[in-house]
Amino acid sequence: MKRRSLIRHAALATAGLYIAVSAASALAQQRPVRLLVGFPAGGSTDVVARVLAEGMSHLLQRTVIVENRPGAGGQIAANLLKQSPPDGNTLFLSNSHALSMIPLTVRNPGYETLKDFASVGLVAISPDVLSVNPAVVGPVSDLRGLANWARAHPDRASIGVPAASSDPEFGVRLLASTFKVDLNPVPYRGDGPVAQDLIAGQIPGGIGSIGAMLPHARTGRLRIIAVSGPKRIASLPNVPTYVEQGVEGYGTSGFVAVLAPVGTPSETIMRYNTAITQVVNSPRFAEKLSELAIVPTSSTPEELTARIRDAHNSFAAIVRRTGFQIP
Known part of the structure; x- marks a missing residue:
C-alpha cells in the first residue's frame, strides 16, 4: 500500500513538472520576439529592421519588437545575441560589418560568427557610397579629384565612416594607398551621424548607406562620387564603383541578414526563414526599401552562411593589403 502511494506521488510530481515545463514553454512562445539591431534608431539598418519586424x-x-543596442560597430548587439538562450525569442538583424569584418579587426570581439550564431536568412544587399560636400570640396566629382583636393588641404583630409575598423574605413585606406595621399578615416556610431556632420561641413567626405546619403544628394547638399560593390547600381547609374576608378580590392557589396543564437531548433529557424522570405519578396517591402535604394534579397540559411564566409574572405584580403595590425 505504501509502495503504491509512493508511485502515485511520483507520477503526480512528474505530471506536475511536465505541465509546468509545457506552460513555461508556451509562455515563452507568447513573449514578443526581440530583433536586436546594433545601430541607433533612424539609420538605414534600423529602418530595414522595423519594416521587417512589421511584416x-x-x-x-x-x-516582433526592434531593440536598438548601438555601439562598437554592432558588437554590443552581437554579444547580447550570443548570451541569449536559443529559444526563438531573440534574433539579430546585422550588416556584414559586424558579421564578417569585426572578427578580423578586433582582438577579442566576444563572438565568432559561424560558431556562435545560426544563419536565418538574408534580407537585403546594401552597397555603401562615398559622398562629398560640394560647399567644402567644390567641383570634385570622382575619387581622383577627392585625392587631389585632400593633397591640397591636408589639414582637412578626413573621411567619416560608420564604425571603427569597418569595411568603409578600409575603403578609405585603399583609396589613400591607390592615390598616394594622406586620408584620415574618422569613425562614427552609424551612417546617420556621418551624414549630419558631412552636411554641416565638419568633414569634406563620408561613407554610408545609399539611404543615408541619397536624399541629401538629391537636394544638392551632397554629391555621391563612388559606390562599393562589383557593379554600378540601378538607382545611381552614373556613379562609378571604386574598382572602376582604380581602387582595386574594394568590390564587395554589404548585406543585411538575420541570425539567431546557435542551438536554436532547426524548425524554428525555418519558420523564421519562411516568414522573412515572404516579407522580403513582398511589394510593400520593396517599396519601403526603394526609398533607401537598398535591394531586397532573400536566401536559405545555408546560402547566408556561404555569403558570410565569402565576405569574410574578401575582407581578409583587404585587411592584409592595407597592412592593418589588430591593436
Missing part, C-alpha cells in the same frame, strides 16, 4: 509580426501572428 514578420503579421505573418507569425506574434509581436
Whole structure:
C-alpha cells in the first residue's frame, strides 16, 4: 500500500513538472520576439529592421519588437545575441560589418560568427557610397579629384565612416594607398551621424548607406562620387564603383541578414526563414526599401552562411593589403 502511494506521488510530481515545463514553454512562445539591431534608431539598418519586424509580426501572428543596442560597430548587439538562450525569442538583424569584418579587426570581439550564431536568412544587399560636400570640396566629382583636393588641404583630409575598423574605413585606406595621399578615416556610431556632420561641413567626405546619403544628394547638399560593390547600381547609374576608378580590392557589396543564437531548433529557424522570405519578396517591402535604394534579397540559411564566409574572405584580403595590425 505504501509502495503504491509512493508511485502515485511520483507520477503526480512528474505530471506536475511536465505541465509546468509545457506552460513555461508556451509562455515563452507568447513573449514578443526581440530583433536586436546594433545601430541607433533612424539609420538605414534600423529602418530595414522595423519594416521587417512589421511584416514578420503579421505573418507569425506574434509581436516582433526592434531593440536598438548601438555601439562598437554592432558588437554590443552581437554579444547580447550570443548570451541569449536559443529559444526563438531573440534574433539579430546585422550588416556584414559586424558579421564578417569585426572578427578580423578586433582582438577579442566576444563572438565568432559561424560558431556562435545560426544563419536565418538574408534580407537585403546594401552597397555603401562615398559622398562629398560640394560647399567644402567644390567641383570634385570622382575619387581622383577627392585625392587631389585632400593633397591640397591636408589639414582637412578626413573621411567619416560608420564604425571603427569597418569595411568603409578600409575603403578609405585603399583609396589613400591607390592615390598616394594622406586620408584620415574618422569613425562614427552609424551612417546617420556621418551624414549630419558631412552636411554641416565638419568633414569634406563620408561613407554610408545609399539611404543615408541619397536624399541629401538629391537636394544638392551632397554629391555621391563612388559606390562599393562589383557593379554600378540601378538607382545611381552614373556613379562609378571604386574598382572602376582604380581602387582595386574594394568590390564587395554589404548585406543585411538575420541570425539567431546557435542551438536554436532547426524548425524554428525555418519558420523564421519562411516568414522573412515572404516579407522580403513582398511589394510593400520593396517599396519601403526603394526609398533607401537598398535591394531586397532573400536566401536559405545555408546560402547566408556561404555569403558570410565569402565576405569574410574578401575582407581578409583587404585587411592584409592595407597592412592593418589588430591593436
